[in-house]
Amino acid sequence: RFIDAPISGGQAGAENGVLSIMCGGDEGDYKLAEPVLEIYSKICRRIGDTGAGQKTKMCNQIAIAGLVQGLSEALHFAEKAGLDGNAVIEVISQGAAGSWQMSNRYQTMLKDEFEHGFAVDWMRKDLKICLEAGDSNGASLPVTSLVDQFYKDIQKMGGGRWDTSSLFKRLRAIDGLN
Template identity: 80%
Template structure:
């Protein structure tokens, strides 16, 4: 068992830290809103600290799951940051979806001890300990961190050096963007044609059209329920990273760019906090026009 700090108790980090405690690790949590950290310690065995550095002190591993590049820098750097509190051969594992640029920038501060490990699987995956974790970093650092991450993963794989995890997560978000738009159009088409959407999905999900998005989101999409899952505001943040990186490396992402603008339309409808499957609401609005 290891001594672990967990920084960031959002919808993903909160249950992930809980899995670590349940597995027997000694966990100290930090959250910008301290009340949430206090709530976590009431529900799980573990402690909380008032700064990232204090949480990281004496730990074998420091895990982070925050919001964006700036949030990650704020918990890592400075006299109260995690890096200042880390001692010995402690390893930093970042589960945030951020740019490869900030990943490499921060990894340079603690050479050989940084693993970028963005996650996929949504809130349900975090709660059930069934996340897909895509990692980059030093082989030895990953080998040490992998057994710790296994408590909340169904697959955890190293794809290359620092930054490879974030680049792989971009592939994940690029693929999801097109899938959700396609599913939205299929369900919208079925409804407009007067078909039973559930019956349609029962049939087509068993063939080449089947996907995780279809299996896990079609019912809520048909029921016009979007108060769950991964928020559109966060998806646009991720797609912005994908598009900027695509420009940087010369990768054409025409569908991703188009779907990003569709998500912007949903934000303008007041749906920034809706689940990403709310793309179907945009189609319904267009039909009314």
């Protein structure tokens, strides 16, 4: 018996028992595992047959890549426009732009702190899998492909172990702000 059950939520989510778990596998097998999975998750769902959990995790990584790039660009624009990044995020995070990434990463981004979180090297590994799967199933992923190249730039800057929010550092470097 097997279910694939990738997670999202990082170390803090694991420590606090609030992970998101995306599962694939036989419905009966999932029902057997569900009580255990629910102990350390805020949401746990069977998405489909075996492999559906992995494909859902790919969707998660695709979404995060775009979100972090968008947040980086918003903070960069605010900085270049002479706005207080903290005040900008305080307001926009309460509207449609709000996200986990925004709430949990903007302060470290503004402080140029990237020695934490999910490493660029790991994200590039994940995005490679996503892009290959997209090629295989016919899904066009232009933003994901572009952000993957931005992460490649960060690796060239020596930032392979930096957090994925280092996309902001890349933008600052382009403008000579770092």
